[in-house]
Amino acid sequence: xxxxxxxxxxxxxxxxxxxxxxxxxxxxxxxxxxxxxxxxxxxxxxxxxxxxxxxxxxxxxxxxxxxxxxxxxxxxxxxxxxxxxxxxxxxxxxxxxxxxxxxxxxxxxxxxxxxxxxxxxxxxxxxxxxxxxxxxxxxxxxxxxxxxxxxxxxxxxxxxxxxxxxxxxxxxxxxxxxxxxxxxxxxxxxxxxxxxxxxxxxxxxxxxxxxxxxxxxxxxxxxxxxxxxxxxxxxxxxxxxxxxxxxxxxxxxxxxxxxxxxxxxxxx
Numbered sequence: 001x002x003x004x005x006x007x008x009x010x011x012x013x014x015x016x017x018x019x020x021x022x023x024x025x026x027x028x029x030x031x032x033x034x035x036x037x038x039x040x041x042x043x044x045x046x047x048x049x050x051x052x053x054x055x056x057x058x059x060x061x062x063x064x065x066x067x068x069x070x071x072x073x074x075x076x077x078x079x080x081x082x083x084x085x086x087x088x089x090x091x092x093x094x095x096x097x098x099x100x101x102x103x104x105x106x107x108x109x110x111x112x113x114x115x116x117x118x119x120x121x122x123x124x125x126x127x128x129x130x131x132x133x134x135x136x137x138x139x140x141x142x143x144x145x146x147x148x149x150x151x152x153x154x155x156x157x158x159x160x161x162x163x164x165x166x167x168x169x170x171x172x173x174x175x176x177x178x179x180x181x182x183x184x185x186x187x188x189x190x191x192x193x194x195x196x197x198x199x200x201x202x203x204x205x206x207x208x209x210x211x212x213x214x215x216x217x218x219x220x221x222x223x224x225x226x227x228x229x230x231x232x233x234x235x236x237x238x239x240x241x242x243x244x245x246x247x248x249x250x251x252x253x254x255x256x257x258x259x260x261x262x263x264x265x266x267x268x
Contacts, residue, residue, distance in 0.1 A: 018052055018141020020080055021129065022097060027054050027078045033062050034120040034145035040083055040090075048115055052124070052141040053079040066250070066264045072096055074195075080139045082124070084113065093137060102132055119146050156223035156235055167225035169232035169251050172258035177220050183209055192260050193252075217245045217265060232258065242267065 018029035029052040039047040051062070055077065061067045071077035072094045079094040088107030095102075113122035125140040156164075164170045172191065179187030185205075189197050199205060217238025224235040234249040247265040251258050 018124075019139065020052075020054070020078055020093065020095070021136075021138040022078075022093070022095060023136055025097065027095075029054055029078075029080065029139070029141045031056050032141060032143050032145050033057065034143070034147050035063075036147060039085060041085070045085075048084040048120060048147075050082040050084070050113070050120055050124075050143055050145070051079055052081075052139070052143075053077060066248070066262050068094060070262055080124075080141070082111075082113075084109065084115070093139070102135065102137055113143060115147075119144070121145075160224040161222070164222040164225040164234070167222075167227060167232075169227055169258045170222040170225040170234055173222065173234055173236075173249055173251065173260065174220070176260055177216075180209075180213060180216060183213070190257070190259075194254075196260075217247070236263075238265075240265070240267070 018032075020027040020029055031053045033051040033053070035049045035051070036046055037049060039045045051068075057068075057077075061071065068077065068079070068081075072079075073096060075096040077094055078097070080091060081094060082089055082091045086107075087109060088105060089109040089111060090105035091103060093102035111122065111124045113120060113124070121144050123140075123142050126138050129136050129138040131137070175187065176191035178184075179191060185200055188200055192200075199208065217240045220236055220238040222234050222236050226233045230253045232251040232253075234251065236247045236249055238245055238247070245265045245267055247263055249263040250261040252261055253259075
């Protein structure tokens with residue numbers, strides 16, 4: 001299995017920021033990033049992406065879709081993301097404040113965007129505000145972003161897998177997996193980020209737990225553990241309902257112990 005290839009870069013639009021309008025809120029879009037990555041609709045194909053955001057994003061944030069989702073859920077990011085596929089375009093608005101999932105697609109692509117000489121340039125401007133549910137929205141921004149590549153990592157080797165079995169972060173993750181399977185609330189509280197831990201002591205948690213347990217792959221194994229100071233990334237595999245699945249687990253150290261920040265899974 002090949003790791004996802006991401007190409008990403010940033011351009012600051014300090015003099016002529018774009019904007020995202022959600023209801024009565026107008027949000028300046030000050031940074032535009034461009035990348036090339038597997039298509040959201042077909043992971044075997046590559047698409048070009050444009051992300052117009054209201055804040056600067058570090059490489060670790062802008063290269064990680066899970067990180068972008070996490071920032072959105074935390075109310076720390078408002079953005080419009082475009083996927084350019086063939087002659088069409090699909091888009092999604094990332095904002096915790098929107099009352100519904102705002103997304104759409106158009107073919108042919110009505111926006112003036114060009115991909116040439118390693119850059120994405122042009123402009124995006126809706127003809128007029130639109131409405132989905134009770135939310136009225138509008139966006140416009142300029143794009144002039146070079147596309148840069150991020151090296152891919154080699155596949156985990158048997159030596160990587162053997163070393164992972166002794167990594168403290170990997171051991172902590174497997175403790176979390178065991179607690180999740182058993183429904184051990186005390187064990188889960190010790191294993192997750194405190195913000196997520198707040199949900200464990202709510203009346204809704206038993207139903208939430210059943211859903212999470214049903215989605216969690218079985219026979220989970222850590223293929224590689226990369227610990228860097230106070231953070232760690234685990235590459236894991238397991239068996240899902242439709243066959244093998246592969247995941248990425250982000251962890252951090254809190255009061256001397258490793259806790260789960262987020263995890264995501266995908267099919268091969």
